[in-house]
Amino acid sequence: xxxxxxxxxxxxxxxxxxxQAELIAHEIERGVELMQAGKLVHIWRIVGKTANYSLxxxxxxxxxxTLLTSLPLFPYLEIALTPLCExxxxxxxxxxxx
Amino acid sequence: xxxxxxxxxxxxxxxxxxxQAELIAHEIERGVELMQAGKLVHIWRIVGKTANYSLxxxxxxxxxxTLLTSLPLFPYLEIALTPLCExxxxxxxxxxxx
Amino acid sequence: xxxxxxxxxxxxxxxxxxxQAELIAHEIERGVELMQAGKLVHIWRIVGKTANYSLxxxxxxxxxxTLLTSLPLFPYLEIALTPLCExxxxxxxxxxxx
Amino acid sequence: xxxxxxxxxxxxxxxxxxxQAELIAHEIERGVELMQAGKLVHIWRIVGKTANYSLxxxxxxxxxxTLLTSLPLFPYLEIALTPLCExxxxxxxxxxxx
Amino acid sequence: xxxxxxxxxxxxxxxxxxxQAELIAHEIERGVELMQAGKLVHIWRIVGKTANYSLxxxxxxxxxxTLLTSLPLFPYLEIALTPLCExxxxxxxxxxxx
Amino acid sequence: xxxxxxxxxxxxxxxxxxxQAELIAHEIERGVELMQAGKLVHIWRIVGKTANYSLxxxxxxxxxxTLLTSLPLFPYLEIALTPLCExxxxxxxxxxxx
Amino acid sequence: xxxxxxxxxxxxxxxxxxxQAELIAHEIERGVELMQAGKLVHIWRIVGKTANYSLxxxxxxxxxxTLLTSLPLFPYLEIALTPLCExxxxxxxxxxxx
Amino acid sequence: xxxxxxxxxxxxxxxxxxxQAELIAHEIERGVELMQAGKLVHIWRIVGKTANYSLxxxxxxxxxxTLLTSLPLFPYLEIALTPLCExxxxxxxxxxxx
Amino acid sequence: xxxxxxxxxxxxxxxxxxxQAELIAHEIERGVELMQAGKLVHIWRIVGKTANYSLxxxxxxxxxxTLLTSLPLFPYLEIALTPLCExxxxxxxxxxxx
Amino acid sequence: xxxxxxxxxxxxxxxxxxxQAELIAHEIERGVELMQAGKLVHIWRIVGKTANYSLxxxxxxxxxxTLLTSLPLFPYLEIALTPLCExxxxxxxxxxxx
Numbered sequence: 001x002x003x004x005x006x007x008x009x010x011x012x013x014x015x016x017x018x019x020q021a022e023l024i025a026h027e028i029e030r031g032v033e034l035m036q037a038g039k040l041v042h043i044w045r046i047v048g049k050t051a052n053y054s055l056x057x058x059x060x061x062x063x064x065x066t067l068l069t070s071l072p073l074f075p076y077l078e079i080a081l082t083p084l085c086e087x088x089x090x091x092x093x094x095x096x097x098x
Numbered sequence: 099x100x101x102x103x104x105x106x107x108x109x110x111x112x113x114x115x116x117x118q119a120e121l122i123a124h125e126i127e128r129g130v131e132l133m134q135a136g137k138l139v140h141i142w143r144i145v146g147k148t149a150n151y152s153l154x155x156x157x158x159x160x161x162x163x164t165l166l167t168s169l170p171l172f173p174y175l176e177i178a179l180t181p182l183c184e185x186x187x188x189x190x191x192x193x194x195x196x
Numbered sequence: 197x198x199x200x201x202x203x204x205x206x207x208x209x210x211x212x213x214x215x216q217a218e219l220i221a222h223e224i225e226r227g228v229e230l231m232q233a234g235k236l237v238h239i240w241r242i243v244g245k246t247a248n249y250s251l252x253x254x255x256x257x258x259x260x261x262t263l264l265t266s267l268p269l270f271p272y273l274e275i276a277l278t279p280l281c282e283x284x285x286x287x288x289x290x291x292x293x294x
Numbered sequence: 295x296x297x298x299x300x301x302x303x304x305x306x307x308x309x310x311x312x313x314q315a316e317l318i319a320h321e322i323e324r325g326v327e328l329m330q331a332g333k334l335v336h337i338w339r340i341v342g343k344t345a346n347y348s349l350x351x352x353x354x355x356x357x358x359x360t361l362l363t364s365l366p367l368f369p370y371l372e373i374a375l376t377p378l379c380e381x382x383x384x385x386x387x388x389x390x391x392x
Numbered sequence: 393x394x395x396x397x398x399x400x401x402x403x404x405x406x407x408x409x410x411x412q413a414e415l416i417a418h419e420i421e422r423g424v425e426l427m428q429a430g431k432l433v434h435i436w437r438i439v440g441k442t443a444n445y446s447l448x449x450x451x452x453x454x455x456x457x458t459l460l461t462s463l464p465l466f467p468y469l470e471i472a473l474t475p476l477c478e479x480x481x482x483x484x485x486x487x488x489x490x
Numbered sequence: 491x492x493x494x495x496x497x498x499x500x501x502x503x504x505x506x507x508x509x510q511a512e513l514i515a516h517e518i519e520r521g522v523e524l525m526q527a528g529k530l531v532h533i534w535r536i537v538g539k540t541a542n543y544s545l546x547x548x549x550x551x552x553x554x555x556t557l558l559t560s561l562p563l564f565p566y567l568e569i570a571l572t573p574l575c576e577x578x579x580x581x582x583x584x585x586x587x588x
Numbered sequence: 589x590x591x592x593x594x595x596x597x598x599x600x601x602x603x604x605x606x607x608q609a610e611l612i613a614h615e616i617e618r619g620v621e622l623m624q625a626g627k628l629v630h631i632w633r634i635v636g637k638t639a640n641y642s643l644x645x646x647x648x649x650x651x652x653x654t655l656l657t658s659l660p661l662f663p664y665l666e667i668a669l670t671p672l673c674e675x676x677x678x679x680x681x682x683x684x685x686x
Numbered sequence: 687x688x689x690x691x692x693x694x695x696x697x698x699x700x701x702x703x704x705x706q707a708e709l710i711a712h713e714i715e716r717g718v719e720l721m722q723a724g725k726l727v728h729i730w731r732i733v734g735k736t737a738n739y740s741l742x743x744x745x746x747x748x749x750x751x752t753l754l755t756s757l758p759l760f761p762y763l764e765i766a767l768t769p770l771c772e773x774x775x776x777x778x779x780x781x782x783x784x
Numbered sequence: 785x786x787x788x789x790x791x792x793x794x795x796x797x798x799x800x801x802x803x804q805a806e807l808i809a810h811e812i813e814r815g816v817e818l819m820q821a822g823k824l825v826h827i828w829r830i831v832g833k834t835a836n837y838s839l840x841x842x843x844x845x846x847x848x849x850t851l852l853t854s855l856p857l858f859p860y861l862e863i864a865l866t867p868l869c870e871x872x873x874x875x876x877x878x879x880x881x882x
Numbered sequence: 883x884x885x886x887x888x889x890x891x892x893x894x895x896x897x898x899x900x901x902q903a904e905l906i907a908h909e910i911e912r913g914v915e916l917m918q919a920g921k922l923v924h925i926w927r928i929v930g931k932t933a934n935y936s937l938x939x940x941x942x943x944x945x946x947x948t949l950l951t952s953l954p955l956f957p958y959l960e961i962a963l964t965p966l967c968e969x970x971x972x973x974x975x976x977x978x979x980x
Binding site: 198200224227228231232236238239240241242243244248249278279280281282283284285286288289292 | 296330334339340346377378381382
């Protein structure tokens with residue numbers, strides 16, 4: 001099942017810059033792993049913000065919660081999830097293409 | 099350039115059901131055309147709502163405005179656009195895959 | 197998978213009272229069917245409002261969308277969905293009870 | 295009488311991780327006690343958030359206030375309460391089942 | 393148990409003035425009945441608005457829902473309920489007075 | 491003249507617990523004084539929150555400002571005031587009772 | 589006692605233009621009367637809006653409610669009231685001037 | 687040209703009380719100067735808040751920005767400006783008075 | 785003096801399409817006149833919306849109010865004005881260019 | 883392609899004043915560079931705020947993201963971007979001028 005996530009990163013003003021850089025490096029590494037595992041299916045950066053829109057394909061809600069809370073930046077993330085399903089436009093376009 | 103759109107449909111309570119059905123049919127037809135043209139690159143239905151998240155790839159802002167206002171349902175749409183760019187996670191994952 | 201729904205009913209001021217009564221009767225009938233089918237697992241009325249909190253157990257997002265849009269009052273509903281998973285408190289309490 | 299609670303945990307960025315872990319352990323312990331006492335009747339985790347939806351069955355408002363303020367995490371909780379009553383759909387479904 | 397209610401009246405612009413006057417007269421009549429029955433314990437008009445703050449003392453949530461939905465103006469009311477309990481300041485002041 | 495106040499207490503996460511306890515004790519003491527003086531005519535605790543609804547009867551706006559800013563917790567309070575007047579329901583009920 | 593009012597006029601799109609013009613003419617007439625009576629002490633138009641900021645000097649909340657609800661446009665007004673008192677800057681400046 | 691300002695003071699919880707008292711004293715002094723110069727034409731305290739409504743008469747936007755940023759409390763102020771013009775009610779009342 | 789305007793057009797769903805087209809044609813005509821007169825100095829369409837951002841250069845607030853209320857679409861416009869002044873970046877860049 | 887940016891600066895209350903002054907000086911320097919490069923085409927200060935409205939002309943979303951994140955104040959900026967296109971009023975006025 002597919003979820004849309006709006007993810008905004010809020011770093012506290014007092015964060016140590018070295019820690020911040022390390023967390024970001026780990027976050028990217030973990031993101032790449034999740035993409036290769038087919039769990040994180042799309043991710044785009046929102047221009048001018050430390051934020052992204054991403055698409056997640058998971059087998060259960062428990063799995064999604066486990067994946068999101070495993071992110072190194074999780075304590076700094078504000079995540080808004082929206083359940084998605086297939087749109088008739090995409091279904092018809094896919095039918096024609098075949 | 100890539101845009102994320104959150105699109106919510108607001109039908110007035112007084113709309114004629116036949117007109118509404120006709121507009122929806124034309125909207126889907128137009129959506130399929132735009133997908134085949136490569137302008138509308140993704141579209142997902144938001145569960146429980148007459149709303150979608152979609153991704154648009156256009157050459158200019160003028161083109162995007164023309165495409166959106168050409169939608170048969172445009173007078174009933176509330177559209178929120180967000181400019182997107184590539185995310186380092188997606189870039190690295192793509193590099194590894196090749 | 198389990199979803200929490202906050203459902204608010206907005207009747208337009210111009211609705212015909214007979215139609216409104218009929219729609220409400222069908223809505224309740226449909227709700228009872230969905231409870232018996234094990235899809236709607238809980239529903240509570242919010243005091244002082246034409247609104248409810250409900251819990252839905254579905255196999256897929258497509259199924260949830262189909263069920264919600266099948267409700268006779270769907271055109272008048274404002275639905276906010278939240279994906280849920282098991283809470284450690286409930287898991288531990290359940291373990292002790294057994 | 296039955297209350298719906300939306301509970302969001304806000305830890306200050308400066309909290310000591312050991313204290314935080316200890317508070318969470320006590321919170322879960324206290325939650326299990328309240329479930330066994332029949333006061334906390336349901337609790338679900340909200341996916342991707344340090345938050346829950348819970349259902350409370352209490353004899354008075356004073357009792358509910360005492361229970362909520364007895365939670366080890368109370369100073370960090372943002373709690374929104376909604377009074378609930380039985381929904382005709384649940385009442386009818388229960389009648390049929392018997 | 394005691395509830396605080398913020399009640400705002402929203403008349404649609406198309407309402408018939410005679411019907412509106414009649415509904416208001418019935419609303420006041422019903423309010424007086426509920427005060428005499430000890431269910432509505434306080435009611436104040438909010439200056440400059442068609443709105444009130446009121447205090448309700450009821451035996452159950454079901455009773456409160458029944459009372460509120462029995463109001464002649466219910467379809468036009470936006471009601472926000474807040475559960476109340478005794479405040480230590482009021483408790484101590486009451487002790488001293490005796 | 492009568493005012494409704496919604497008062498929410500926001501303690502900073504860094505506050506010294508001893509200072510906090512002392513401020514709360516003084517706040518209650520001051521509240522009792524104001525009730526005995528007939529200035530604070532009602533106060534109820536909002537269940538699940540460090541907040542109250544209160545009713546104030548004062549001779550002038552200057553007096554109300556002086557009283558509120560004299561509260562030991564004033565620097566931590568978010569206060570929303572609403573001017574009230576008598577409601578026809580309360581007036582009629584009072585007439586009947588006599 | 590002095591109140592600040594933010595007043596926004598919301599005409600329904602279906603209002604008869606002749607009625608609207610008549611109501612506005614009466615509103616201005618009534619406003620002039622209230623200024624001459626010393627009740628409405630200041631009124632300014634908000635640029636680009638059908639709205640004003642105004643200052644009201646009244647003897648009681650009941651009087652203010654009566655005055656505001658006597659306005660010909662009252663059914664179309666959204667009024668936000670704020671109680672004011674003297675500011676030390678104005679008090680000191682007034683002392684110097686004398 | 688005339689501007690309405692809503693000014694709210696937000697002191698950080700960590701501010702040194704001596705510095706705060708000194709800043710407030712300077713703020714009042716500066717306010718008195720601006721009133722005497724005819725730039726700050728009205729100022730009222732909002733009851734129960736560290737906030738004011740004020741009216742400013744300036745020759746240009748640059749002058750208004752310079753005056754507001756010259757306030758000793760400027761780093762702690764949240765300022766909302768609204769351009770004002772004369773209201774027909776005030777104009778007619780002024781004509782009659784002459 | 786310079787103002788930034790965010791202008792959103794809200795057509796009621798019941799508007800006659802011929803009237804709407806006529807109003808839009810007059811609005812554009814009037815806008816061109818105001819640009820030629822140097823009052824409307826910039827105007828951009830917001831992509832995907834019936835809305836614009838515009839910059840206005842006027843001699844007084846009264847003039848700005850008169851110009852905005854002279855727009856054929858004024859009854860359907862939601863206008864948010866922000867006073868602007870020169871930014872040091874623009875001033876320095878202009879100095880270098882000369 | 884053209885973007886409108888609303889940029890608000892939020893300095894944490896604990897920032898070192900020397901660092902703040904240095905960052906502002908670098909921000910202005912960088913802004914002048916970006917104007918000279920034709921990327922930042924307009925910038926206005928919002929009166930009474932540490933905020934600006936600015937217009938950006940870029941070749942791609944990636945370029946815009948790179949430019950905005952290159953700003954010395956970026957960690958303190960809240961940026962809201964809106965894609966713009968040409969307005970018929972500006973197009974017609976430009977045609978006439980030629």
